[in-house]
Amino acid sequence: MGKNSVVPFVVSGVVLLLALTGCVAPSPPPSNSVAPSPASPTAELSSAPASRFDVVCADLVTAGELEAVFGPTNYQPRTNWLPSLSPVKYAVQNTGGVSCTWGNDDVPVGGVANRAYQELTVQVLPDANAAQLERHTGDDPLDDSPAFGDTSSTRCVGSIRLCTSNIVVGDAWIDVFVDGVAVAEPAADADVTAIVAPVLTAITSRMSVAANNVAPTAAIDARTDCDVILPAETVQSVFEAAELPGYSIYNGGGWSVMTGAATLAGVTRCMVGPSGSDAMLANLEMLPHGAWALSAAEVERGVWDNHEAVSVAGVTEQSYLVCPVGAISACSVDFVVGDAWVRLGTFIDGQNPVSAPDPGKVLELAGYVASTLK
Incomplete structure (x- = not known):
């Protein structure tokens, strides 16, 4: 990849600039939804990677x-x-x-x-x-x-x-x-x-003066098959969209360490929404070797205290949902597939308060995604 466009001010707590990948034509969705199965207690996932620096x-x-x-x-x-x-x-x-x-x-x-x-x-x-x-x-x-x-x-x-x-x-x-x-x-x-x-x-x-004595990690390529991971037809079906949505493509770049790290760590992102609109029906972020973020140790540290513990179909580890009914907010569910941390988010329509059926829609779509990543 060559030189990329620049966003000079990155609101790190609000706007997430990622090393992102393009997506191609969508593939058909699964024919039937699968009811969520009960999740087992959080498994002993891998621990946090060692810091390269001796500073906290x-x-x-x-x-x-x-x-x-x-x-x-x-x-x-x-x-x-x-x-x-x-x-x-x-x-x-x-x-x-x-x-x-x-x-x-x-x-x-x-x-x-x-x-x-x-x-x-x-x-x-x-x-x-x-x-x-x-x-x-x-x-x-x-x-x-x-x-x-x-x-x-x-x-x-x-x-x-x-x-x-x-x-x-x-x-x-x-x-x-x-x-x-x-x-x-x-x-x-x-x-x-x-x-x-x-x-x-x-x-x-x-x-x-911070020491950097730990061996570097190898760069990972992000996945580019958004049509397989998050089929547009499935998104359309779950959210009952009138038209088939399309994919928004991000190119790696941007003015932040976060973007550089996402490139090296192989973060994949897929965004699906109405063609010609900035609104997104669904967006996905996946961090390879990131399952440790949902490990028992992180749960005990209180990392997921502000989330609701939920089950996602086909996922054995505990998953976590943010979808405040009645609030004007995005919804997201975090879950583990293999050793990857997957976040599936949706803005529903991005304008109206979250309604009672919306958490179920997010979890239904998460079940589809989990099945495509198995």
């Missing part, structure tokens, strides 16, 4: 630094924060990288800004190299002067109190996203930069 989230950003950015706070690294819990976010960890988030639960809904929302996300990808950086930085090069680390690109916008920064120090590529900076308004870009810069310096300094 609590060491990366101090309480004082968080207060300097957000004001008085007691934020701790989050483990069960919904926007941070996805296959593509965990792809960073699957490559041996670091992924840490601090913030509150005032997440913007439906694209409507929430001024109370605060988030600091730090992601670090090991073994940064020229080809990797060129592929994912595209037309927005690392050209800050003066730079953080060896080279960097930082953009802050005062009107929305947001900063993004990509920093390379040694062989570590650091991506920092900050939203909800505590700054007197109206704020200039320079005002927000002045508040965030000391934290960027501190993170860079800590990563510069």
Whole structure:
């Protein structure tokens, strides 16, 4: 793949930019739906991959630094924060990288800004190299002067109190996203930069001395057969769409460590929706070797506390659903097939509140998907 288009500001808690794959003509759906079977207790799945760095989230950003950015706070690294819990976010960890988030639960809904929302996300990808950086930085090069680390690109916008920064120090590529900076308004870009810069310096300094002694993981190719994994006819049938939906194609690229990690980890994504529309009826993310995210250890850590434990047809391990009836929200179900973590999401129609039949539709479609991946 060559140089890709750039999205200079990546709202890491809301918009997920993935290394994605194209899809071809759809194949026929299964003729009959299968009722969900009871799931057994979560099996002993593989454990989290070893980090390439000898640093943990609590060491990366101090309480004082968080207060300097957000004001008085007691934020701790989050483990069960919904926007941070996805296959593509965990792809960073699957490559041996670091992924840490601090913030509150005032997440913007439906694209409507929430001024109370605060988030600091730090992601670090090991073994940064020229080809990797060129592929994912595209037309927005690392050209800050003066730079953080060896080279960097930082953009802050005062009107929305947001900063993004990509920093390379040694062989570590650091991506920092900050939203909800505590700054007197109206704020200039320079005002927000002045508040965030000391934290960027501190993170860079800590990563510069972090050891990287674990052997790298081999890159994995993402699947491209979306027509097999998520047939358009099946989506049409389950959601009773008037017209046969089509596939939206993502090309790998984008301005984030997350995108680079998704490429290396082989994240597959399939999106199905009405032709000519940005609305999606169904979307799928699959992380190879990501089943550990649903292991008993992660459940005990509280990662899935904000989800409903459910059964998906053909899946033996416990699955987890988010589909709040009555709320204007997307729905998603997370489940394991083999050693892969699969997330099947749907916006239903994306405008009206989730209705009582919608969770059942999501689970029905998940059963189809599980059968295609066996």
